[in-house]
């Protein structure tokens with residue numbers, strides 16, 4: 001586990017219950033994100049990992065859409081909450097830098113606002129692990145805070161622990177340099193209590209040629 005992951009784990013362990021309360025009802029209140037997630041659910045073929053699943057609300061949502069999905073999170077408290085809320089689904093404590101799956105075994109990865117705390121210099125290693133785990137043709141959906149100006153990722157004082165907002169082009173360039181091909185983006189303007197674009201980047205690991 002990296003030192004960033006150790007810090008992130010401690011930080012999320014201490015706010016897990018509060019976080020679960022905050023995101024309760026999020027899916028129902030987010031029609032644009034829900035539509036983008038529905039497209040992801042339709043495109044994936046095979047098992048999906050919800051990486052950085054938190055209290056499991058999106059794992060549960062993808063399952064309700066018929067996806068064969070399991071959750072992974074570095075925070076044991078989050079995993080305990082996810083297991084309690086969705087006892088019929090599988091959740092494990094684990095790191096996005098070392099997923100416990102065979103090479104090429106996943107049809108999809110959802111990393112919804114779970115790479116936001118990864119320092120930019122460490123993100124390529126995470127993307128390499130996602131690429132290893134996905135089958136050719138597998139989709140990766142990255143949820144992130146989008147910047148409206150500038151060209152560099154920028155740290156900010158996220159309430160849990162330092163996070164980064166990214167210009168979508170800069171993030172997409174990095175992801176594509178690590179073996180993926182872009183499919184689509186969502187960039188919803190910040191709502192009342194939000195500071196940044198609420199973004200998702202959908203990419204695919206190309207089929208073998």
Ligand SMILES: C[S@@+](CC[C@H](N)C(=O)[O-])C[C@H]1O[C@@H](n2cnc3c(N)ncnc32)[C@H](O)[C@@H]1O
Pocket residue numbers: 005008009012023051052053054055058072073074075078094095096097111112113114115117
């Ligand atoms: C902002 S929350 C997002 C939770 C959920 N995906 C959502 O959209 O509400 C970030 C989650 O990612 C997890 N996380 C952060 N870094 C991680 C890592 N390196 N490996 C696994 N989980 C991680 C945190 O513990 C936390 O539960």
